Amino acid sequence: MDYGVSDAAGGNRQYRAIKILLAGGFGVGKTTLVGAVSEIRPLRTEEPLTEGSLHTDSTFGVEGKTTTTVAMDFGRISLRRDLVLYLFGTPGQQRFWFMWDELAIGALGAVVLADTRRLADSFPAIDYFERRQIPFIVALNCFEGAVRYETEDVRLALDLDPDMPIILCDARSKDSAKEVLITLVEHVLVTASEEPLSGIA
């Protein structure tokens, strides 16, 4: 049996939930961006800390803690009744990779939201997506008072491929947030077209 969405005409269409990831350091505007383009909803995850995260994260004061609660930014955009985008914003630090590993499976792609004043905060996220070959783009949130850099300077600083989209955005603006998502989907489409056919040549 198929658990699709029944429409008014009695038809049965498969419900498609599509994940888009939004990564970036603390305070970079992930919540703002999700809120600008979708209805933001509460979502918490509480996971046991692994031995590894206890050791690598000694400065966080989690010694003796066995679980950690993380609030995710979670937004839903209904494009159609049977086609819904799910935005998941997660912190960029390594210790949250337990969340990313599952979020990334089957995801359309990712947006790395960066602040030019703290570009290094976006390194772990970029490394993560590159290593796992998850298509992503970089969006620079233009904070007031921050020096505007040319995107090409940022590309150099982040060591990104020439065809990797880098766009400037204002996370508070719906249109701008929309443009970020559109840029990602376009990038994924282009990447999909360029991919050589699999198999042995």
Place this chain on the structure above:
Amino acid sequence: MPSNDERWLDAEAGPVVRPYALTQGRTRHTGESFDLVATVVATRSFADPAALAPEHISVLQLARVPTTVADIASDVDLPLGVVRIILADLRELGLVVISTPVVMAERIDKHTLREVLNGLRGL
């Protein structure tokens, strides 16, 4: 005889530990794993409300229409880990079916990508 680690979490201890008290201290669910955007739907099987915790009943009610795991966790306002265990319990009881998202099977196809693009442009 429970081990020292488990002594707080036996059935009679009551909710001394939040929120995993709801799961009798379990942090891992049983059975096949499921994605955050996997769709959950309640079966028509009879459920005895007295045999289920209020949280299990809330989850079951939300799943009367196909709903994703993430949506359920957000609506009942419980951590995902807890909701997963509740869902796995309900699945074991035959009260819900959890199906893999369509797009998980393989990469999202170009047709779907174009639909997403058009949808976003029309927002």
